[in-house]
Each structure stands twice: as C-alpha cells, then as structure tokens.
Amino acid sequence: MERLRESIDNIDAAVVHMLAERFKCTQQVGRLKARHALPAADPAREARQIERLRGLAESARLDPAFAEKLLTFIIAEVIRHHETIARS
Ligand SMILES: O=C(O)C(=O)C[C@]1(C(=O)O)C=C[C@@H](O)C=C1
Numbered sequence: 001m002e003r004l005r006e007s008i009d010n011i012d013a014a015v016v017h018m019l020a021e022r023f024k025c026t027q028q029v030g031r032l033k034a035r036h037a038l039p040a041a042d043p044a045r046e047a048r049q050i051e052r053l054r055g056l057a058e059s060a061r062l063d064p065a066f067a068e069k070l071l072t073f074i075i076a077e078v079i080r081h082h083e084t085i086a087r088s
Helices: 002-035 043-059 064-087
Strands: none
Touching (some): 043 064
16 A cells, blocks of 8 residues: 555645646736736636546546536636736
8 A cells, every 4th residue: 555655645746746837827828818908717718628628537537527627626726816917
C-alpha cells in the first residue's frame, strides 16, 4: 500500500502543478478580457470544453459526469478571478 500511496501523492502533486499552470494562463485571459471589456464568462466556449472533456473522460474510463463537475468547478473559480481583475 505504501507504494500506491507514493504514486497517489505524486499524482496529486502533478494535478496541483497543472492547475497552477492553467490558472497562470487564465489570469492572462482575465487581463485581456478586462482590457477589452469582454464578459468574464463565455458559455459557448464552456459548452465546447465540457463536450470535449466528457469525450476524453469516456475514452479514459473516467465518469464523464465527474469530469464535467470538476471542469465546471474550476471554471467557476476562473470566472471569480476574471471578475476580480475587471473590478481592479
Ligand atoms: O476561454 C475563456 O474565455 C476563459 O475565460 C477561460 C475559461 C476556462 O477557465 O477555461 C473560463 C471562463 C470562460 O467562461 C471560459 C473558459
């Protein structure tokens, strides 16, 4: 079990680093959106992302509903960041 837990810890670290990189990109998007007075949320883009991620999840044998919930949760936080940038 110790070996498995080591792998789990490595995977969790990778997830954190990947999320940090994603948020660096979205912070730049947030600044661009604020500069051009664009809305924080883009529901059409989100629908495409969800569709794509659900497909990837299915191929990877991951519950697509879980993948959608996770992406929606992350995007909600990004939108909150965008709104903060727009107000600043
Ligand atoms: O692509 C954008 O327009 C973003 O602001 C990034 C992002 C995302 O986190 O993927 C966040 C908010 C939008 O509603 C759609 C996508």
